[in-house]
Amino acid sequence: MSERFEVARIIAAPPAAVFALLCDPQGHVQIDSSGMLQSADGSPVSAVGDRFTVHMDRESLGDLPMGKYDVDVIITQFEPDRLIEWTISGTIQPPIKHLYGYRLAPSADGGTVVTSYYDWSQIDERYKQRVNFPVIPETALKATLGILARNVEVR
Numbered sequence: 001m002s003e004r005f006e007v008a009r010i011i012a013a014p015p016a017a018v019f020a021l022l023c024d025p026q027g028h029v030q031i032d033s034s035g036m037l038q039s040a041d042g043s044p045v046s047a048v049g050d051r052f053t054v055h056m057d058r059e060s061l062g063d064l065p066m067g068k069y070d071v072d073v074i075i076t077q078f079e080p081d082r083l084i085e086w087t088i089s090g091t092i093q094p095p096i097k098h099l100y101g102y103r104l105a106p107s108a109d110g111g112t113v114v115t116s117y118y119d120w121s122q123i124d125e126r127y128k129q130r131v132n133f134p135v136i137p138e139t140a141l142k143a144t145l146g147i148l149a150r151n152v153e154v155r
Helices: 015-023 025-031 125-130 138-153
Strands: 002-013 038-043 051-057 069-079 084-087 098-106 114-118
Touching: 002 069, 002 138, 015 025, 015 084, 015 098, 015 114, 015 138, 025 038, 025 051, 125 138
Parallel strands: none
Antiparallel strands: 002 114, 038 051, 051 069, 069 084, 084 098, 098 114
């Protein structure tokens, strides 16, 4: 069984506009389809190692009785207008080591092919026994791309 999935969509906006939203902590909250991301604190990221805090509410998933908690988003890959990837550190220590990211590529029509991915292949076995992975379903990534499009597309 694969421990990673990805979904893609063409968005009618230039890569720089999409990337700017993805670098902004508030942008993550704005496009979240899971309902877990409630708010964020921090400045837009600009390099590997940058981080910001997201205030979460696990009740929207209904899978674990975690309630409200905070996580630090830590940037693990960063290529301006092309790639942003992160992991999280929070309540569960050591960190679970699941990865989320977006790859961007110009499309022929002037828009951007946006690929969103979720990778849980590096998770320690002890976490796989406690939490059902993937935490976020593939449909949530697709829905988030739709919300992203709604927020950045040029009309």
